[in-house]
Structures are given as structure tokens and as C-alpha cells.
Amino acid sequence: MPSRNQFQILAYYRFTPIADPHAEVANHKQFCEGKDILARVYISEMGINGQMSASQKDAAEYIAWMEQHPLFKGVEFKVQPYHEHVFPRLTIKYRKQLVALDSEVDLTQGGEYVTPQQWKELLDGDEEYVLLDVRNDYEWKVGRFKGAELPPCENFREFQQFAEDLKSKIGKKKTPVLMYCTGGIRCEVYSAFLKARGIENIMQLHGGIIKYGEDVGSDHWQGKLFVFDDRLTVPVSNGETEMIGTCHHCGTNVEAYYNCANMKCNYLFLCCPACLKAHEGCCKTECAQSDRLRPYHQQNPHKPFRKWYHYFQEHSKELKDKRQNDQKD
Ligand SMILES: [Zn+2]
Ligand SMILES: [Zn+2]
Incomplete structure (x- = not known):
């Protein structure tokens, strides 16, 4: 009997210098050609950011191929089974910035990684913290960690101002800043930016909300997780959560x-x-x-x-x- 979950949805990224990103795009295209793979993969001089749905066989082959690749050995894949493809086509492209931010940041100076379990413990605890969601507003609207703030990431000037205000708010207390996003890539960039502006104690959720849902569940989470594929919104785990999205017109609770x-x-x-x-x-x-x-x-x-x-x-x-x-x- 064929399994219901015949496909795998992969999410992954790595920041690493790529001397010739266009050649790497061609290399990726060549590998994916003729395979049962649909995806959105972006490659820049600074690394790779990919999301993919593939048959179980081709997903396994891709992961094995990446493991053999000198630049991508050891990339962490978040893998979720699914019953169909979730991307409309195979897109593999050069993109100048993997995460849009109009500033050079030193990615080796990002926040400290926190495992999903440690993240839960931080949120369980009584210590004061600042909780930042560095995704887009439409992602935040339909689901987020309880008490999370949404910095203005879409407007760089506003984000700079936000960073300055945050720094003066934290002052000498060194209140920890907990930062999260969908899969972790945005935190790499935004945490490095905030650190360079003098905010020292930053922790980023390693593997993002996706990994948290897999490892820990829905504790401290409310609503659904927005994803950039056909599923659009998905539960973080099997656990129950309250609906927080509201209709744009009338305010009723909705998640569509x-x-x-x-x-x-x-x-x-x-x-x-x-x-x-x-x-x-x-x-x-x-x-x-x-x-x-x-x-x-x-x-x-x-x-x-x-x-x-x-x-x-x-x-x-x-x-x-x-x-x-x-x-x-
Ligand atoms: Zn309109
Ligand atoms: Zn309505």
C-alpha cells in the first residue's frame, strides 16, 4: 500500500562563502533535473537558503548529494513528511541577499544558539527577557510565541531606530534578548546586527519555530506557523493552540x-x-x-x-x- 506521506518537505540554509554562486546555481539545476523535486533555492556569494518538496527517494538523494558537497557538508535539514508537493515549480536562483538587510553584518558575531529545550526553559523561567519575532507582520499575525514583540524588520531605518531604543531600554541590566524566526536564518543576520550595535546578550532559537515544534511542541506558542509554500499555515505540533489571527474586515478569529x-x-x-x-x-x-x-x-x-x-x-x-x-x- 502506498504511504500517505510520499513526499518530504526540506528546509535548510548555510552561510558560507561561495566564490561562484552562478556556477553553484547551475550545479544545483543539473542535479535536480529529471528528479521529482520542486523547490525555492536561493544562492548568493554568502551561502544558500533552500526549501524543497521531493519524493522520499529524491529527498534522500539530495541530502546525500549535499553531504558530499565541499561547501554544504553537515548542513542541517529540517524534514517534514507530506502527502504532496508544496511548491508550484522548481526555482533555483542567484539572489544577492539571502536575508534582506541594508547593512553589512559580521555573521560570525551572531547571538548564542539556544536549543528548543533550552528555549522552553527560558520561557518557563521567571527571569526577565525581551522576546523578538524577526519575521514579517503577516507571519506574526497568525501565530507567535506569547509575549513576542515584532520589530519593524521590513524598514531598515525603522529597524535601526528600534535597535537604538532597545539598547537604551536594556541599559546596563543586560536583559537577555531572545530572538526567533521560522527556520533560524533571519536570526543569524538580525542578531549580528543588534550585537554590532551594543546589545550583548542575545540568544537565537536554533532551527527556528519548525525545530521547536518538532522537539518541544506547542508550549508558549499560540496560533499557526506561516510557511512560504502551498500549505501557507501549519500547526507547530500536534498540541492544541488558541487561534490568534483575526479577519482583516470584521475581526473574527480566522487562520485562512x-x-x-x-x-x-x-x-x-x-x-x-x-x-x-x-x-x-x-x-x-x-x-x-x-x-x-x-x-x-x-x-x-x-x-x-x-x-x-x-x-x-x-x-x-x-x-x-x-x-x-x-x-x-
Ligand atoms: Zn487589495
Ligand atoms: Zn470577516
Whole structure:
């Protein structure tokens, strides 16, 4: 009988100097060609950041291949079984920055690694700490550690200001700063940035929320984990958690994300079924007037990214014809 979980979802990264990242992109492409692998892999002069879904066989082959690779030996893979692919295609690309930050940071001077078990103990304890979530706001909105703050990571100037304010708030107390993200890569960069600005006592959750869920469970966590693939939001573990996401329109508790039906907007927002229908899949009234509107009922709450992609594939000609006709009118 075929297993229900015939695929593996891999998440991994490594910061290491890569002399010729374009050659490494080609090398990766060559390996993946003809295999049952879909992915988003980014390679820069500074390292690799990858997410992948693959058949069990090809996932094992990829991991073994990476282990033989002089640059990637010993990379830690977070592996989750799943019943289907979660990426729309195989994307392996050069990207200048693996984590967007408009500043040079010394990645060897990041925060101290904390295992998921140690992380739980820190959160269990009575000692004072500052808890920072360095992901995007839409990730934070649907799930986070209780009491976590969301620094303005998307705006570098604001983040610099945040770092200065944090430093004066902490002062001489050396209050520990606990930092986490989905899989750990963002913490490497943001913890190094904060340390360079004089915040000394930083601890980063090693392996991120993914590893924490696997090793510890859902203690201190609320809501769901946002992931950048077709699953969109997933439980951190089998444990129960309270829902914290709220509908963008009416505030009801929800955990389903949609991309705005206006393709020119495409804003990602949490929405309840009633509001989705009432606003025809749009994030705001103006969007419903757009000339590039996806029919709202075509959106699949579980796969907005893929739907969006397929929608363009299937309807791009139709949309082009429609636009040309509109222009004639
Ligand atoms: Zn609503
Ligand atoms: Zn919109």
C-alpha cells in the first residue's frame, strides 16, 4: 500500500562563502533535473537558503548529494513528511541577499544558539527577557510565541531606530534578548546586527519555530506557523493552540489567508468566509473596482500562491484578450 506521506518537505540554509554562486546555481539545476523535486533555492556569494518538496527517494538523494558537497557538508535539514508537493515549480536562483538587510553584518558575531529545550526553559523561567519575532507582520499575525514583540524588520531605518531604543531600554541590566524566526536564518543576520550595535546578550532559537515544534511542541506558542509554500499555515505540533489571527474586515478569529482578488494589489490578508464573499475576495472597496480581478470563488484558501500562479498560467491569454478588447471599447 502506498504511504500517505510520499513526499518530504526540506528546509535548510548555510552561510558560507561561495566564490561562484552562478556556477553553484547551475550545479544545483543539473542535479535536480529529471528528479521529482520542486523547490525555492536561493544562492548568493554568502551561502544558500533552500526549501524543497521531493519524493522520499529524491529527498534522500539530495541530502546525500549535499553531504558530499565541499561547501554544504553537515548542513542541517529540517524534514517534514507530506502527502504532496508544496511548491508550484522548481526555482533555483542567484539572489544577492539571502536575508534582506541594508547593512553589512559580521555573521560570525551572531547571538548564542539556544536549543528548543533550552528555549522552553527560558520561557518557563521567571527571569526577565525581551522576546523578538524577526519575521514579517503577516507571519506574526497568525501565530507567535506569547509575549513576542515584532520589530519593524521590513524598514531598515525603522529597524535601526528600534535597535537604538532597545539598547537604551536594556541599559546596563543586560536583559537577555531572545530572538526567533521560522527556520533560524533571519536570526543569524538580525542578531549580528543588534550585537554590532551594543546589545550583548542575545540568544537565537536554533532551527527556528519548525525545530521547536518538532522537539518541544506547542508550549508558549499560540496560533499557526506561516510557511512560504502551498500549505501557507501549519500547526507547530500536534498540541492544541488558541487561534490568534483575526479577519482583516470584521475581526473574527480566522487562520485562512488570501491574496487580494485585485491582481494589481495582491495583498495577503486573513479573511473569514462571510467577508471574503461580501468583498468578492478583495482587501478593500477600491480593489473591487480593478480591471484585473480574479473571481473570488476560484481562490482556494489553502493554496493562494499556487492558485495565483496557475491562474496566470491558465488565464494569461484570456486576460490579455480581455484587456485588448477593453481598450478597443
Ligand atoms: Zn470577516
Ligand atoms: Zn487589495
